[in-house]
Amino acid sequence: MIFDTAVQGAQMILVLLLSPLLTGFVRKVKARLLRRRGPPLIQPYRDLVRLMHKEVVLAENASWLFRAIPYLIFAGVWVAASLVPTFRTGLLFSWTADLIAIIALLGSARFFLALAGLDVGTSFGGIGSSREVMIASLAEPAMLMIVFAVALIAGSTQLSTMAGFMISPEVGLRVSLGLALISLMMVAIAENARLPVDNPATHLELTMVHEAMVLEYSGRHLALIDLSASLKLLLYVSLIACLFAPWGLAPQGAGLQALAIGVVAYLAKLAAGGLLLAVFETAIAKMRVFRVPEFLGAALMLGLLATLLLFVSRSL
């Protein structure tokens, strides 16, 4: 029991500490691919600390909600991220929320972020929020279809059980899993505001979605929102790793050695995920906003197809 609590606590702190590193790693790889030197790996940590020590400059007509939202978002994303198995399955609180609930928690975070975009009453905030909900209105059903497909195969929506099933030899190669994986990667790109859906590094306001919503935030509020964004990226990489590359995951009740292997494997998976993302982002250009529905519509169709295949035959 105490050991389980310690593992759960370690997971919560691990995801919190690793997430800026992942963001820094992706930035570094992208810079190196462009033959730039790039910021040091720990730059995101420095940014966070600096932002947290700055005072908050709050717009005159910002409401109490605007000040509460960064904490709400951080809480939602952090709780979600602590429930995704990273290096060990069967976390102490993994039964608190299954995969559907984790997705919905991220939905709550997004709901509040979109409200924050509207709070000050500027046109940039509005454009960000309205585009964000448009993207979410397709990404969320696509995500749920992926959850359906994987849950039908694993016979569970509980992430620990799903990961346990995915590592067992029963899985085999399935068309539906392939479709779900492609769809999940597309959704992850959209959900994390990465290229080609949104550009995390843009300075042209009209092309941004996420950055436009948080334009009015500063100081510790901005730090929390940036940290939540990093956490969300980490969460999606962990989710893909846990469902589609569950190798090395320590099972429940495993000893310290297995846990160490699990942590090393997890770090390797994060590095691989970050590397893939950076290569993909370097290779592709941002698409127009109204091409995004087609991109996500494809993800939704792939997810639906995967689910349909499983309804037709459990072995597909």
Place this chain on the structure above:
Amino acid sequence: MALAIILSGVAVLLGVAALAIMIGRSRGAVPIVYGACLTVSLISFAGALFELTYVRAVPLTVTLPLGLPWLGAHFRIDALAAFFLAVVDLGAAAASLFALGYGRHEKAPLRVLPFYPAFLAGMNLVVLADDAFTFLSAWEFMSLTSWALVMAHHREHDNAYAGYVYLVMASFGTLALLLAFGMLAGPEGGYAFDAIRAGHPSAAVAALVLVLVLVGAGSKAGVVPLHVWLPLAHPAAPSHVSALMSGVMTKVAVYGFVRIVFDLLGPPDWWWSMVVLAIGGITAVMGVLYALMQHDLKRLLAYHTVENIGIIFIGLGLSLAFKAHGMAFAAALALTAALLHVFNHSVFKSLLFFGGGAVLTATGERDMEHLGGLIHRMPQTAFVFLVGCVAISALPPLNGFVSEWLTFQAILLSPQLPSWGLKLLVPAVGALLALSAALAAACFVKAFGVTFLGRPRTLAAERGHETDRFSLAAMFSLATLCLVAGILPGLFIDALAPAVKGLVGESMPFQAGVEWLSIVPIAESRSSYNGLLVFLFMIISGMLAASAIHRLASDKLRRAPAWDCGYPDASPATQYTADSFAQPIRRVFGTVVFRAREVGEMPPPGDVRPARLTVELHDLIWETLYAPIAGGIASASERLNRLQFLTIRQYLSLVFAAVILLLLVLAIWP
């Protein structure tokens, strides 16, 4: 005992209605009428709750010598009726409490006060009725009293039209139900529900009854394409009545559907569920898309009711599918999800309509394009409205999420269904459900963001003020219920168990005994959810982050003009409006569903005319289904109108021809 209490409550309500006619003009009428309604509703609610939890072998029944002389009026309260009575009376109590404050602003109290208690009585009677005659009379009474309430402000723009459409649709719906009961009762005329239950209708009769009930109860509930009256009529009524119509009366309609299809009609055929599922899925998505296109706050809420009815019908359809294939346990899961959503929706939709009413009294505006920034003027209303928005968007840790989560769990059980039609339909319906959930969140970001956030768009919004304490008390109690039902869903699921067991023969496992008050529909390794812990974790981690940052880093704060990339514009017209917020979604979905078109008109350089953007939307359901019927009736009556201006000879020959025709028919009839 409980039955007697609730029936005498109905009698008291009717008495209050009569009293309201006499004292309606006096100033003290509002507290007396609404206070009496509140008391009676609370007592009936307690009675219903007692019936729901107290297990009886034989449900309570009573027969009163009213109505048809050879039949009498049968009343009965079983677990299903007790659950719906609890929903009705809880909504009624909240609306009465709200109206204690809100009703004082009523300009024409005599048009509202007498009908309001009568409307409550009607809804109670529908749920209690145990024979077709009583059911239909109560149903019609409920329709007519609510119609009178819709017409309370009949001089306002479009309200008379809304009342007219409502009356036509309500009569049409009752006609369908009348025929359904006629088919069920058979030639012997066994109108008591007991007699109907005992008789087994043939497959053809059952199919016909199903269609008629879908039309009759579905039109009252707001199922697409029979929803057209709902977004007109619900917003037209005073806000506490809107809350009742949207939150509660649609549930009475769902009760009618469940009572007939699950209880009276006997074992279902497998294809029934396909019809119900398809209708549910389409209703959910169409309802929310319509809602997204609105900029009238109350109309948006009314359209959104259509979406939630769709979600409820998806649950009912799944339950029918499982029941038809003998999967009693899965049927219980799906039915629990649907009934829980009935309760949840009645709570948060009432809350949201109260919020809309509070905004209406504070500013005199329903149009979101004229509002904005109300969170500063009405902080408490804004808070509870936000709770309602989060709940209705199915976001954890509030209650809307629980019922949708259960529906998703039921969908995940459906690959075991043997029939191919369902195998293909259920995933599609699942996708529609997921789509509607995501769009609902977008819809309520818009509703809350444009109304309460940003800068005030008009003087009226700038001068808004916090609403009275009765209204706030009503809204806060409903918001608390949203939270309680979200974090302790197990209690509510257990309370539903007897009702579910009575209909599908099985119920979900007992949840109160699960560790940590989680809900576990099937097994913990399969799926579980604990709203309480999610809520606590979020609170703790949010507080932890806040205190850590404030203590270790900085807690300084400075107010300054908005940044807006260096070019803040003083005019509030530069904010996003409700229509511009929905523009991306309109472009993605609306071009197909509403044939939406945007025409930009840009004058040439040098011309001083303003540039214009015209948006064209078509309500295809109205244009393709209702407009031709209305046009056909209009042109037919135009033709028949000539019959009024005939000469006496022509009338005589008409009569003569009619007599000959009748004689011929009699002669030929075998």
